[in-house]
Amino acid sequence: MSSERELFRTDDTQVQTETRDARMTGQGDRFNSKLREVFGSSPFILTKFDKFMNWVRGSSMFMLQFGIACCSIEMMHTYAVKHDLDRFHAGVPRASPRQADVMIVPGTIVSKFAPRMKRVYDQMPEPKFVVGMGSCTISGGPFQEGYNVVKGAEEVIPVDIHVPGCPPRPEALVYGVAKLQERIANGEASPVTVKPYELEQFGDLEQDEIVDELASEIDEEDLVMRYNWADSP
């Protein structure tokens, strides 16, 4: 814990870009692991091993314990008695993103929270998957027209499965998770395009009115997220 260390300035901007590129092309490295490298080039073993790994991934999912808004109440019900998501090999909520591989985004994302969510997402190890729960994560839901609400989780992070509803019933969420497992087991990665809101260093932004205005308040090296509300859907 040296005092010189600058916080929130990390090297994982690099990782972010790779993740994004991989996702834009559709498959690529998303499912790769260190083990795969070890197995080297033997195609037969590789295929079998991939299949096996995918099956394992789909059948043992660690969920991130992540509550945002109203949908998280239904998410809690999904984890708890009666609906018991654990029955579907997906019921171990982890409090730390570093131990989780699926993130359910349960709720409205607002401008102040979006950078944090991006941060949490970036902290999860690959391969990682995202289930967007509720209309808010699709489009901003009932608050779509508001001044402060990000118009869908996909503006910030890639989403694999959308579960519509406001809030979706626990059964719907279970179905969404089951669908995700199916895709993972089949080795399908969704070709997700991430929309423009990435965390960038303030100094790298194009000069414009807003940048000028904020230049005195924000440090060159700070990570920022820029919202172009007019371009949002």
Next chain:
Amino acid sequence: MSSLQEGEETPEIESGETELEALLDDLIVDRDDHENAPAFVIRPDTVQETLGRLKEEAGYDHLSLVTAEEYPDRYESIYHLKKFDDPTDEVSIVVPTDAENPVSESAEPVFRTADWHEREAYDLVGIDYDDHPDLRRILLPETWQGHPMGRDYDQNRPQMVPLREHANPLEDDHRSESDSDTMFVNIGPHHPATHGVLHLETTLDGEQVVDVEPDIGYLHRNEEQMAQQSTYRYQIMPYPDRWDYISAGLLNEWAYARAAEDLADIEVPEYAQIIRTMGAELCRIAAHMLAVGTFALDIYGDFTAIFMYAIRDREKAQNILEDLTGQRLMFNYFRLGGVVWDLPEPREEFFEKVRSFTEELPELLEEYHDLITGNEILQMRTVGTGVLPEEVAKNYGATGPVARGSGIDYDIRRDDPYGYYDELDWEVPVEDGCDNFSRLLVRMREVEESAKIIEQCVDLLEDWPEEERNIQANVPRTLRPDDDTEIYRTVEGAKGELGVYIRADGTEKPARFKIRSPCFSNLQTLPEMSNGEYIPDMIAALGSLDIVLGEVDR
């Protein structure tokens, strides 16, 4: 502009009014009465003087809400005052300020609760409060450009939000080399103990909390703007469900319904009132169950039996509510003038279901008491920790179980009756331990009382003659309350006094819609309860406040 309060309260208010006029004689500039209370206009540099006199000499010890609005020619802050002894005795202080240079004196030295309320007014509307200890943005990011509830705000303008901002006790973990015990810790905004997306900036001295500052706004969903864009009759009603989303939907809907019905003079049929009362209390049970469950979760730190039991019992309440309203969580069941539909058929089956739920409850609560309140570990963690003395609670405008756990006998359902509550037989549980344990006890006892209320409602509904089952009053398709009428009405939500202020401008949408969130005021007391205590006690105190961020941030 109507100048009189309707109904039975008229005479006493009137005599009170002359007294008030005498008390504030030299300060009053004008009158601008609201539907719910007399309102006096004062100069912006006399706010402390006026509120001080009202608090000390007239006994208005509860600053319920601060509303701010921008008009074409001026800014206006309104202080809604009440008495903890009698919430029907209200007065509003209107403070107009200059359009060019909106500076108004802060009320913070008189009422601590004004601190956050005024910061919010500054953030969203743009009024400057002189003499305010810490006037910064509260809901929006520090770098936000413009004040979104102002008149000339351009919503399409790009905005920039840095990641670093607001995070900053972390810039350096230790204050200095020589003082290695002082540490800064961020808790949240993504942390299981914060019950949502709350960010606590804490300064620790060893294991003790020196200072904690709640940083909110991570779920600010512009609820007020949404309501201002929607029509009274149908479009606003779905939003209240999302304020306090812990199943307290009907309680919130009632807050809006009460304000709008009083504004538009709508009389709700008795039968509908009983259904409303029953539904609302079911919501209260569900909400308190989650509060108790997550509180235990905070204390014991795992998804243990208590949490699962609480969820199990919530499921039962939610099932009944689903039968009644058609939805598990976002009910949208109230309409102005009544409810949307009658009880589900077959009625006997429904009553049977409700009865078996309420009959089971005492036994279930027994179980909870065994597991929670009778548990020595929990007692050690909660008795005598997170102390919130009565006077402090009042100063911060704390209400609901938080106030009742501090010995303040204040419950809107009884003191300012609405619905069918005054016809029924029930009690307001009050505990005077002022600690975490008392707040827990209050919630558990409230569950019992709610069950009593529900049982009585079921009895009434069962015997209600078939031809008199009137679920909705005749309300015109579009509502246009008179121009320039203002009203502020509160109900007892799951977390406390939940209020709605509406200013009508003669159109079918409100000109200003302001929500008084009980959690917003309650959360403000956290530093009072935890400064100087151990860090686990702070977590317990936060759990016992039972905040829900959807309502804190709105």
